[in-house]
Amino acid sequence: MDPALTKERAVMRAIRRLVVLQPHGLGDMLMTTPMLGGIRRSYPEVKVTVVCSSPAAAALVAGMPLGAEALVFDPSRSPLKNLGTLVLKLRRFRPDAFLVTPWMTPWKGELLARLSGAPLRVGAQSWWPIGGYTHVVPRAQAVHKVEGHLEMARELFPDLKETPLIFPVPPEARAEARRFWRRFGFEGRPVLGVHPGGDHRNPNKIYPLENYLKVIEGFLAAHPEAGCLIFLGPSEEGLQKRIPQSSSRIQVTVRQRLPVTAALLGQVRVLLHSDTGLGHLAAAVKTPVVSIFGPGNPDISEPRGELTRVVTLTPRLPCQPCVYTRRYPKCRYNACLKDLAPDLVLSAIMEMWRLATHTSDLIPEGSKACTCH
The missing domain is CATH 3.40.50.2000 (Glycogen Phosphorylase B;)
Structure with missing residues (x-):
């Protein structure tokens, strides 16, 4: 040798x-x-x-x-x-x-x-x-x-x-999430989770808020029994003022500790997000995920889970994906997301909603693992 x-x-x-x-x-x-x-x-x-x-x-x-x-x-x-x-x-x-x-x-x-x-x-x-x-x-x-x-x-x-991609949720975080659930009035109600924000350093990866609101409106109209929980992080508090909360069916949670956020994600039936970390966290607690991709590449960063779905322009634009290229920070119009019709996103959610298994309680901690195949 x-x-x-x-x-x-x-x-x-x-x-x-x-x-x-x-x-x-x-x-x-x-x-x-x-x-x-x-x-x-x-x-x-x-x-x-x-x-x-x-x-x-x-x-x-x-x-x-x-x-x-x-x-x-x-x-x-x-x-x-x-x-x-x-x-x-x-x-x-x-x-x-x-x-x-x-x-x-x-x-x-x-x-x-x-x-x-x-x-x-x-x-x-x-x-x-x-x-x-x-x-x-x-x-x-x-x-x-x-x-x-x-x-x-x-x-x-x-x-x-x-090893499996996991996020163990501590019992105290699960208990806190249940208290939030009761406060939101979501007990016994299936809930759609939505994360309309994202990394403020990568604004081009975020689906327009007005389109998110159209998707939520269409979903709640089709499912009068359901609620919607909107997740916002520390750098996304400004979005809360732009989200109408005229209905008790729409609730917003802001700046929760990571374990509590994971516990809340474990209680929603489906999470909708645009290529953010919350999608991966949801997959790690076995929640079905619908991911909106624009400049990002789902082949390298789609959440790994038992039920995941990617929504993107079809066919893709010639410049997609661009997130790891010099074109990305120079993009001004962001057509890959702005031209993605809310109806297409809503259709993906409806399909995932039918596939998802509803549970009104958290999955036991021992089973909260999503294996990366």
């Missing part, structure tokens, strides 16, 4: 401290959990630190049985100061390996990997490599992010097996 290969395998077996860079949103973090869970199961001796960009993503890591810790690093706020602080923390951690998730901005991830001091550094192939990686994985555009993360990790852990 090649002596260099033998030495490399010995170094890999000695990995005890791993850093995973995942600076994207809640959905991307959820799609990383099958990899993190696999490391936890197959390599329990490895201590994992996940670098993420939001408190919600950090709460997700802390609330799941992954055996990992989270560091929050938001590159949009005082980037040089925050970067220096992060590098100091990473060097004190003294990682044996550093893994950069495939959809990170190439040169930033490569630079941070190099500055961390880790002897093993894994990342995706970039157009302008700066010598930061010891292991370079070809950038596969058509691979779902769950598989992409696993492929990266197998450079360090060849025997890695994926």
